[in-house]
Amino acid sequence: MTITRRPLREQIRDEVLTRLVRGDHPVGERINEGELADELGVSRTPLREALAGLAQEGVLELRPNRGFWLLPLTVDEVKETYPIIGALEAFALRQCDIQVLAESVPRLNELAQRMLDVDPLEAGRIDDQWHDELLKSCPNKRLLQLIKAQKTVVHRYEFAYFTSRKRIMRAETEHRLIAKAILERDMDRAAGELVGNWTVDPGVLREVFG
Amino acid sequence: MTITRRPLREQIRDEVLTRLVRGDHPVGERINEGELADELGVSRTPLREALAGLAQEGVLELRPNRGFWLLPLTVDEVKETYPIIGALEAFALRQCDIQVLAESVPRLNELAQRMLDVDPLEAGRIDDQWHDELLKSCPNKRLLQLIKAQKTVVHRYEFAYFTSRKRIMRAETEHRLIAKAILERDMDRAAGELVGNWTVDPGVLREVFG
DNA sequence: ACTTTAAATTCTGAATTCAGAATGTAGAGT
DNA sequence: ACTCTACATTCTGAATTCAGAATTTAAAGT
Incomplete structure (x- = not known):
């Protein structure tokens, strides 16, 4: 048996991306880290890593001191x-x-x-x-x-x-x-x-x- | 006066990248987060964010449970x-x-x-x-x-x-x-x-x- | 001397805590 | 009623702490 020990940040990334693509989150809106972390049952640290990755790819925007925002589809x-x-x-x-x-x-x-x-x-x-x-x-x-x-x-x-x-x-x-x-x-x-x-x-x- | 309040992670990113480009770190080797964080006088959290960004760009590699590695020039x-x-x-x-x-x-x-x-x-x-x-x-x-x-x-x-x-x-x-x-x-x-x-x-x- | 195994140490991954920025709200003054 | 300010609240950014994986060291057995 191959026990799965994928890093949490990757699992989170996949789950978050799925939700965003699925349209669960209002487009153009801020993402509340604490709230989302609670929903996923994880802490903010690996969640932030996942979000930062998506921001670098261009799915999200990270505004200093304002957090992550889901970029609108333009x-x-x-x-x-x-x-x-x-x-x-x-x-x-x-x-x-x-x-x-x-x-x-x-x-x-x-x-x-x-x-x-x-x-x-x-x-x-x-x-x-x-x-x-x-x-x-x-x-x-x-x-x-x-x-x-x-x-x-x-x-x-x-x-x-x-x-x-x-x-x-x-x-x-x-x-x-x-x-x-x-x-x-x-x-x-x-x-x-x-x-x-x-x-x-x-x-x-x-x-x-x- | 425009006080500069750039996020720490960005400042760290620049400093780390400069060091890597300058050749301060042995190529192909692991980066010790704790050590580097101490050198820079910051905590590991923003440092990891900076390193993760560089990894996504392809300068570093992040091996699960093994940390960040400076990719060799090939x-x-x-x-x-x-x-x-x-x-x-x-x-x-x-x-x-x-x-x-x-x-x-x-x-x-x-x-x-x-x-x-x-x-x-x-x-x-x-x-x-x-x-x-x-x-x-x-x-x-x-x-x-x-x-x-x-x-x-x-x-x-x-x-x-x-x-x-x-x-x-x-x-x-x-x-x-x-x-x-x-x-x-x-x-x-x-x-x-x-x-x-x-x-x-x-x-x-x-x-x-x- | 060499290999194998177990304990100790070091380090990463993640959770928690803390500080300070941004936002929201209530009250004072006009 | 409206605006401005002071205070309270919420949230992000960063530091600290904790758990567990990987590596190193040491010891035991061959």
């Missing part, structure tokens, strides 16, 4: 963050092993298909898996780590974002086009499509932000 | 991080206002010149300023923030890196080429040169790592 944040991820992933894709990529295509298409069959929430998770599978042969591990951190920020949006069936279908289409480009060994096109995959269309932005 | 880290910064800066450059860029050229060239006149240590600082000036009109603030964080990691290397006069001269040349491309409104070339500026040549790598 159009700007979407407009800024998604393209960054697009650029990073395209860059990562170019460092991937083309042979491994080609071998991944069946799995990629399988995942693309599955996105259509599940509920919107699960779709976001599968979308993640798709991108992980795509970039798994990128030797620049630091780059992959960076991409992962950026995605944490946008995960908050996927609730609003992937609830649109249209959006899921668009993602599916794009995923298949990228897979096709890979099979044809056209990495320029694949990278271009990948950037496009991280481009939010204005219509959806209006839909989400009004 | 060839891999250079090979992985520099290209990331190159890709991010090139991406940022494309979002800059071409008019503002053109107006920056005199200042950019002045900074490029000054790199030649100062000691290698100061050269690194000026190099930073040059890149800041270049990208100041990029509207994607999150991207700029990300670039800055990545550079923190790399700063440790500049001691070893910029001590090479040859390297400084190469940087100066490249900076001027980028400025020239901007004046000619050839942003493709400018971006290409910028990526090149973040490409470490194998000769220098051998020189630094043996």
Whole structure:
């Protein structure tokens, strides 16, 4: 038996992030450390470590002497963050092993298909898996780590974002086009499509932000 | 009088980072929290916050129950991080206002010149300023923030890196080429040169790592 | 002398406590 | 009624304390 002894701060991080993503906490509001610590049944020390980490990633803001605040979801944040991820992933894709990529295509298409069959929430998770599978042969591990951190920020949006069936279908289409480009060994096109995959269309932005 | 009341954790962060970059601490070794806290005259709590931040940025590693370790400078880290910064800066450059860029050229060239006149240590600082000036009109603030964080990691290397006069001269040349491309409104070339500026040549790598 | 095991020490992770900043409230003065 | 100030309360930032994990030291056995 492998007894789990994960540091408390990590467990807290996961739980807090889940709550924030789930929308339990009012957006744009202060987080009361004492209250939250009590709820979670832990002390403020590891909680603060977890919150500080999320602040550094850009999910929260830490105002001196005012505490942690859940940053509001803004159009700007979407407009800024998604393209960054697009650029990073395209860059990562170019460092991937083309042979491994080609071998991944069946799995990629399988995942693309599955996105259509599940509920919107699960779709976001599968979308993640798709991108992980795509970039798994990128030797620049630091780059992959960076991409992962950026995605944490946008995960908050996927609730609003992937609830649109249209959006899921668009993602599916794009995923298949990228897979096709890979099979044809056209990495320029694949990278271009990948950037496009991280481009939010204005219509959806209006839909989400009004 | 504006009394300075910067959070202790931030002051500690700066001081610790300076020490690490300066090479005060043996690379690849554990950091003794109690000892360092005593040296700095603070308690372990804010020190840990500072260290945790540096760990998240990738300067330190935090091993559960083993504490913080100063990551060794590795060839891999250079090979992985520099290209990331190159890709991010090139991406940022494309979002800059071409008019503002053109107006920056005199200042950019002045900074490029000054790199030649100062000691290698100061050269690194000026190099930073040059890149800041270049990208100041990029509207994607999150991207700029990300670039800055990545550079923190790399700063440790500049001691070893910029001590090479040859390297400084190469940087100066490249900076001027980028400025020239901007004046000619050839942003493709400018971006290409910028990526090149973040490409470490194998000769220098051998020189630094043996 | 060398290995193994047990005790002692050191150090990290987390809880608790304390100090001071920010906020909220009540009362005095206009 | 409204504003300003003084006081009380709440909350964050930091220090201190405590528990338990990892490491080191010492001793026993081969």
